[in-house]
Amino acid sequence: MTIEPGLYHLLFISTALxxxxxxxxxxxxxxxxxxxxxxxxLNSVNINFIAFNKYLWANRLDGVMFTVFVIAIAAAEAAxxxxxxxxxxxxxxxIDVQKAxxxxx
Amino acid sequence: MPSAILIALIPLLxxxxxxxxxxxxxxxxxxxxxxxxxxxxxxxxxxxxFTAYSYFHIHxxxxxxxxxxKYTWLQFNEGMSIDMxxxxxxxxxxxxxVVTFVSLMVHIFSLGYMKGEERYPTYYAFLSLFTFSxxxxxxxxxxxxxxxxxxxxxxxSYLLIGFYYxxxxxxxxxxxxxxxxRFADLGFLIGILILSFYANTLDFNTLIATFTTQTPELHNAxxxxxxxxxxxxxxxxxxxxxxxxxxxxxxxxxxLPDAMEGPTPVSALIHAATMVVAGVFLVARLFPIFSLSAxxxxxxxxxxxxxxxxxxxxxxxxxxxxxxxLAYSTMSQIGFMMFALGVSGYGGENGLGYTxxxxxxxxxxxxxxxxxxxxxxxxxFIHSNDMKDMGGLRKYLPVAHIxxxxxxxxIAGVPPFAGFFSKEEILLAAYNSNPTIYxxxxxxxxxxxxxxxxxxxxxxWNKPTPLYSSAGEGAGGEVHHxxxxxxxxxxxxxxxxxxxxxxxIHFGNFVSSDxxxxxxxxxxxxxxxxxxxxxxxxxxxxxLYKKQNDKPERIASALSSLYRATYRKFYIDEIYLFITKxxxxxxxxRPAAWFDxxxxxxxxxxxxxxxATLSARIKKIQSGRVQGYAIYTLVGVIALAVLFIYLxx
Numbered sequence: 001m002t003i004e005p006g007l008y009h010l011l012f013i014s015t016a017l018x019x020x021x022x023x024x025x026x027x028x029x030x031x032x033x034x035x036x037x038x039x040x041x042l043n044s045v046n047i048n049f050i051a052f053n054k055y056l057w058a059n060r061l062d063g064v065m066f067t068v069f070v071i072a073i074a075a076a077e078a079a080x081x082x083x084x085x086x087x088x089x090x091x092x093x094x095i096d097v098q099k100a101x102x103x104x105x
Numbered sequence: 106m107p108s109a110i111l112i113a114l115i116p117l118l119x120x121x122x123x124x125x126x127x128x129x130x131x132x133x134x135x136x137x138x139x140x141x142x143x144x145x146x147x148x149x150x151x152x153x154x155f156t157a158y159s160y161f162h163i164h165x166x167x168x169x170x171x172x173x174x175k176y177t178w179l180q181f182n183e184g185m186s187i188d189m190x191x192x193x194x195x196x197x198x199x200x201x202x203v204v205t206f207v208s209l210m211v212h213i214f215s216l217g218y219m220k221g222e223e224r225y226p227t228y229y230a231f232l233s234l235f236t237f238s239x240x241x242x243x244x245x246x247x248x249x250x251x252x253x254x255x256x257x258x259x260x261x262s263y264l265l266i267g268f269y270y271x272x273x274x275x276x277x278x279x280x281x282x283x284x285x286x287r288f289a290d291l292g293f294l295i296g297i298l299i300l301s302f303y304a305n306t307l308d309f310n311t312l313i314a315t316f317t318t319q320t321p322e323l324h325n326a327x328x329x330x331x332x333x334x335x336x337x338x339x340x341x342x343x344x345x346x347x348x349x350x351x352x353x354x355x356x357x358x359x360x361l362p363d364a365m366e367g368p369t370p371v372s373a374l375i376h377a378a379t380m381v382v383a384g385v386f387l388v389a390r391l392f393p394i395f396s397l398s399a400x401x402x403x404x405x406x407x408x409x410x411x412x413x414x415x416x417x418x419x420x421x422x423x424x425x426x427x428x429x430x431l432a433y434s435t436m437s438q439i440g441f442m443m444f445a446l447g448v449s450g451y452g453g454e455n456g457l458g459y460t461x462x463x464x465x466x467x468x469x470x471x472x473x474x475x476x477x478x479x480x481x482x483x484x485x486f487i488h489s490n491d492m493k494d495m496g497g498l499r500k501y502l503p504v505a506h507i508x509x510x511x512x513x514x515x516i517a518g519v520p521p522f523a524g525f526f527s528k529e530e531i532l533l534a535a536y537n538s539n540p541t542i543y544x545x546x547x548x549x550x551x552x553x554x555x556x557x558x559x560x561x562x563x564x565x566w567n568k569p570t571p572l573y574s575s576a577g578e579g580a581g582g583e584v585h586h587x588x589x590x591x592x593x594x595x596x597x598x599x600x601x602x603x604x605x606x607x608x609x610i611h612f613g614n615f616v617s618s619d620x621x622x623x624x625x626x627x628x629x630x631x632x633x634x635x636x637x638x639x640x641x642x643x644x645x646x647x648x649l650y651k652k653q654n655d656k657p658e659r660i661a662s663a664l665s666s667l668y669r670a671t672y673r674k675f676y677i678d679e680i681y682l683f684i685t686k687x688x689x690x691x692x693x694x695r696p697a698a699w700f701d702x703x704x705x706x707x708x709x710x711x712x713x714x715x716x717a718t719l720s721a722r723i724k725k726i727q728s729g730r731v732q733g734y735a736i737y738t739l740v741g742v743i744a745l746a747v748l749f750i751y752l753x754x
Binding site: 022027034101102103104 | 729736739
């Protein structure tokens with residue numbers, strides 16, 4: 001028995017992906033992993049956009065355009081974040097987020 | 106008439122000198138500062154004389170007020186503004202001549218007297234500051250402008266009294282002078298506020314015009330009363346309080362004798378000839394209002410004046426510090442000027458007291474500056490202020506001796522010296538209007554003659570000529586006695602000429618209450634009583650102090666309690682100390698301090714502590730853990746989501 005995938009399936013995937021990302025962001029100490037979790041969150045949003053675009057306003061392109069924007073910004077954000085991580089590694093010899101606590105001062 | 110710029114230069118030159126000497130005193134003008142100050146003041150003096158000459162030359166017959174320059178500095182509303190202006194009328198023109206003249210004499214004298222002082226340039230800078238302020242004061246066209254210069258004069262007086270700041274007594278005296286006059290100035294300020302509130306102007310001429318003609322403002326000021334006294338009278342009495350503080354009138358006189366801690370030429374300039382007559386000048390400036398609209402305030406002026414004159418004359422008889430004798434004498438003579446204004450009427454023959462007061466101000470500036478400078482020569486020679494250390498000095502200091510004698514004769518009212526004419530007019534004015542004041546004034550002038558000649562005989566006669574080593578010979582540990590260079594004798598001679606001849610000026614032609622010339626009649630019959638009583642005073646002093654004897658001590662012990670009370674200046678200082686230290690400090694000061702420390706500070710501290718405690722708790726949120734922040738964000742987002750989805754309908 002095969003089921004035709006619909007809007008609810010996609011929303012389910014995107015929600016699952018979102019909370020996996022949040023879980024990863026909150027529990028991992030490695031900054032690279034945290035960055036990857038953020039990418040998961042962003043991609044869950046992308047899936048949302050695409051799904052709504054396809055099933056609700058199939059004749060318009062707004063969701064697709066937003067997704068392209070999000071991907072572009074995610075790339076930029078990754079570049080900045082990796083630059084920060086490299087600098088942190090140079091000064092702390094570590095990319096453990098809990099070792100960077102004194103940055104609050 | 107000279108141009109406004111030229112007239113403005115009269116006060117501005119000393120200001121410029123003050124700035125230059127004050128800024129570059131150490132590096133550039135160390136020894137030249139005296140010469141620079143004197144020369145700049147000489148220019149001021151020449152311009153002042155020229156201004157006076159042209160003013161009286163143009164305005165023969167009547168003397169209207171001229172305002173060659175006026176700049177609105179601060180406009181409050183229509184009509185009310187603080188201006189910086191120059192007002193020329195008969196009294197301000199007279200005052201600029203007196204101030205620049207005496208100041209010039211003192212500058213010249215100080216070239217010798219202050220030579221070798223470590224802070225010599227500073228001294229000249231302060232003298233220039235004082236001269237600037239005093240000239241600004243007398244030229245003011247606005248009552249608030251006069252208040253500004255009034256305070257400036259007070260500051261420069263403070264600086265000069267405390268010139269020897271390493272002496273604790275000088276420091277105490279300067280603080281006392283400042284605080285007492287500042288207290289009086291509080292009254293002055295409130296008086297200004299009351300007057301300007303009712304008149305809606307600060308300008309002198311408008312103010313006088315408003316309050317001397319039948320205007321709604323005048324009726325309003327007379328109709329509103331406080332304690333059954335009209336607001337106008339209150340305003341004028343409070344203004345007079347400022348004048349009384351500056352002019353050392355009872356009971357605000359206590360600072361003047363202590364002010365003698367300053368250098369002697371300063372006493373001559375500030376505490377004898379110019380600053381202390383500022384109060385008289387102020388009353389004279391507002392005289393039409395006093396006379397025409399508030400006779401009650403004028404009566405207060407008269408009685409305060411005569412009381413101060415009498416009291417100071419008695420105290421002067423027992424003091425042994427020669428500068429203090431002169432200080433009390435100054436207070437007494439200013440009392441004469443005050444009550445002369447107080448008994449005067451406005452206009453015509455009635456205005457004799459006004460003319461006499463200004464005349465006495467003029468002659469008094471001459472002979473009192475001369476007396477102080479003469480005392481300066483004596484102190485320079487003896488290195489002491491106490492007349493017990495003096496005696497028989499006439500051989501050593503011939504110039505000081507002769508000029509001092511002339512000044513004493515002038516202040517005692519012996520014809521034909523200057524004081525005779527002015528005092529005669531004052532007594533005549535008092536005789537015509539208030540006999541009680543006249544008789545007290547008569548006794549006071551006898552006392553004046555007595556204490557001045559007591560001073561004169563004690564300094565120059567009394568003892569046989571002592572032996573002093575002359576200049577240069579006193580080697581080793583001996584004190585040098587020298588009579589000072591020529592620059593110290595020159596001002597004495599010039600002032601002595603003034604003190605001898607100034608009385609022959611027909612002062613009524615120049616200064617009168619309503620600006621019209623006043624013909625003063627010389628009345629020989631009237632003069633008999635004052636001259637006789639003055640000569641009696643001199644004779645008593647002659648008997649008691651010409652030769653060293655024990656009569657003064659015998660009289661003093663016969664009147665021991667009275668003598669002691671007088672010697673202690675009637676315990677007025679002690680009363681003040683009691684009131685301030687015991688009463689005010691304990692009853693007002695300490696509770697206020699307690700309130701401040703416990704209640705006000707407590708409130709401030711409580712606020713601070715609460716903030717500190719709260720922040721110590723809150724700051725744990727700022728942990729620095731990125732994931733902690735992420736949880737806050739997440740919780741916030743969920744809360745917002747719940748809010749929007751379920752609660753926001």
